[in-house]
Amino acid sequence: MRRFFECALSPGVQAVVLYRLRHWLIGRPFVLRMLLCPFTAIAARRMRWKWGIDIGNSAKIGPGFLIIHYGGIFIAGDVVAGSDLTITHDITLGFSRAKNIQGFPTLGSNVYIAPGAKLAGSISIGNNVRIGANAVVEKNVPDNAVVQARPSLVVTFPGEPEAETARLHSIVQVSHNSAA
Numbered sequence: 001m002r003r004f005f006e007c008a009l010s011p012g013v014q015a016v017v018l019y020r021l022r023h024w025l026i027g028r029p030f031v032l033r034m035l036l037c038p039f040t041a042i043a044a045r046r047m048r049w050k051w052g053i054d055i056g057n058s059a060k061i062g063p064g065f066l067i068i069h070y071g072g073i074f075i076a077g078d079v080v081a082g083s084d085l086t087i088t089h090d091i092t093l094g095f096s097r098a099k100n101i102q103g104f105p106t107l108g109s110n111v112y113i114a115p116g117a118k119l120a121g122s123i124s125i126g127n128n129v130r131i132g133a134n135a136v137v138e139k140n141v142p143d144n145a146v147v148q149a150r151p152s153l154v155v156t157f158p159g160e161p162e163a164e165t166a167r168l169h170s171i172v173q174v175s176h177n178s179a180a
Contacts (some may be wrong), residue, residue, distance in 0.1 A: 011051040012067030019044050020067075022057035061085055067118065069115070082109030082127065089115050096121030101138055108143065 007013060022040045025033050026136045040057075051070045055061075056077025064084035067073065072090035079093045091113050093105050103122025110127055116134035119125065125141035134149040141147055 011053065011070040015047055015053040015055060015067055016065050016156055017072065019049060019055045026058065060062040081107040084110045087113045092118045094120050
């Protein structure tokens with residue numbers, strides 16, 4: 001019983017319950033909304049301030065929504081996600097103003113988003129997708145894909161000769177130019 005209450009009182013579970021309540025209120029009678037909306041708005045503000053979780057109440061997220069670790073979570077109001085969405089800390093699902101991808105992401109079912117990932121724009125993420133830590137996703141992702149951030153490069157280390165430093169800097173410059 002103690003374990004149940006520990007789980008129920010965790011910030012991730014509270015954020016999902018609050019999101020579900022706020023989303024449920026959207027289509028309810030005016031009187032009910034006027035009675036409950038002030039309380040849910042205060043709770044949402046507290047959630048944002050205390051735990052860093054901001055989920056737009058008009059976002060459409062299917063059943064099985066799970067927040068594993070709280071902090072730095074932002075989900076915009078027009079995001080659409082299928083069932084079994086699992087997210088971790090420091091993620092953003094938001095709007096992009098870039099002309100070619102302007103809009104909000106749409107996620108399929110059974111999607112896992114690792115810490116630090118950012119998804120922006122009118123992109124479509126397929127079913128059974130895993131998005132790795134610190135990945136910035138601005139293009140559509142097919143079903144059953146794994147997305148990761150670019151591998152890190154060693155640009156300098158103690159005791160290296162000057163010629164090697166110059167060579168490494170030219171590699172970094174070439175890789176940055178080819179990525180653009």
